[in-house]
Amino acid sequence: MATAKINALSEALGAPLPTGLGSLSKPQLDQLAAALGNAKTRQRAALEQSTEAALSHIPLLLRGAVRKVLFG
Amino acid sequence: MSAIAAKAEVLKLARLLGADEKDFAFLESHDALAIRALREQMTAQLYDDGKALLQKVAAATKLTPTGISAVIAEKALGPLLCARVASLVGAEKAIDISKKLSPAFLAETCLHLDPRRTADIIRGTPVEMVVAVSKILQAKKEFVTMARFVDALTPEAIKAVINATPDEEPLLRTAVFAENPALHNELVSYLPKSRLKSLIGKATADAELWSAALSLMSHLNPQWMGELGQLTSELDDATLAKIVDYSTAQNLWAVQLQVIAATPIECQKRMFALAAINTPDALAAITASARDKQIAAVLKQLKPQMPTAMAAAL
Numbered sequence: 371m372a373t374a375k376i377n378a379l380s381e382a383l384g385a386p387l388p389t390g391l392g393s394l395s396k397p398q399l400d401q402l403a404a405a406l407g408n409a410k411t412r413q414r415a416a417l418e419q420s421t422e423a424a425l426s427h428i429p430l431l432l433r434g435a436v437r438k439v440l441f442g
Numbered sequence: 443m444s445a446i447a448a449k450a451e452v453l454k455l456a457r458l459l460g461a462d463e464k465d466f467a468f469l470e471s472h473d474a475l476a477i478r479a480l481r482e483q484m485t486a487q488l489y490d491d492g493k494a495l496l497q498k499v500a501a502a503t504k505l506t507p508t509g510i511s512a513v514i515a516e517k518a519l520g521p522l523l524c525a526r527v528a529s530l531v532g533a534e535k536a537i538d539i540s541k542k543l544s545p546a547f548l549a550e551t552c553l554h555l556d557p558r559r560t561a562d563i564i565r566g567t568p569v570e571m572v573v574a575v576s577k578i579l580q581a582k583k584e585f586v587t588m589a590r591f592v593d594a595l596t597p598e599a600i601k602a603v604i605n606a607t608p609d610e611e612p613l614l615r616t617a618v619f620a621e622n623p624a625l626h627n628e629l630v631s632y633l634p635k636s637r638l639k640s641l642i643g644k645a646t647a648d649a650e651l652w653s654a655a656l657s658l659m660s661h662l663n664p665q666w667m668g669e670l671g672q673l674t675s676e677l678d679d680a681t682l683a684k685i686v687d688y689s690t691a692q693n694l695w696a697v698q699l700q701v702i703a704a705t706p707i708e709c710q711k712r713m714f715a716l717a718a719i720n721t722p723d724a725l726a727a728i729t730a731s732a733r734d735k736q737i738a739a740v741l742k743q744l745k746p747q748m749p750t751a752m753a754a755a756l
Binding site for chain 2: 413420421427
């Protein structure tokens, strides 16, 4: 974790880049940062979609309690 | 050797990000450990992202009967989210749910699972389920994924997978990607000599496989390195000539020489008597590998077993 250079990837990671990746170019760092951002976006969308879908599989008797846990 | 490790790390990173590994081919020239460190940072980011909702899903799962949780896992959550939620549910509940999931779904989930965060679940999964999932992953040629789990599986589960895998090639392709090279001695010890011989024979099929075999051997202790080196020296001349060519073309002599040095003297003499090794190209490649001081010392130790002309040329 020696590279303290500020770039899109270390900003996305919230930490310096691992030692040994200091020679990555700006476009390469941008590409990795964008890929991480896209993965997070996809994960969030999948999570929101699936929690709603999950409720339809819960027996009616339990659905209220589970909904309360999920959505407050 | 490190090229294989770097390529494997790029593949793991691409899998984590849901991207094509070709997109990150520029990373292959970097140190494998640096790419792994980057993957670990990104894994932490993805596990932390949306953690509040993931924890709520885990809490809801604890309220729900196991059978229903399994239905929800396969029909609503899907493999990616199951992989994220697994470590938050608690090992006992997660194992109970996994017993009700199809091996195909579990195999898909394995692609996204971080074995370090779910080691208790992996160790508690019934061996027969581990074997069923490994067969699916092998059929999909997911050797890198399989390798990520070697560290977390129990010896019993690993032995069961080995016994259920009649072909040694997938075992070699998996072992070479195992993240903890210290495990290589253990993995090799699970194979009877007949299967080790078969593994060596299959590894000679092409340069990539031989490079993988040498990468595996490079992590073995002297006893196992010598054992596999001896099995290699028992191959016929035509096959050994192919190995010489692979080592020359792929710059593998640094490891190849160390493996030869670990074998009994008779095996060393057999290898150096090969016509294929006594060619200008092979000798030049061996000389080049000995620019490294450690390899130069190995070469010096081997010279008494070489034909006079070969020893003089090096």
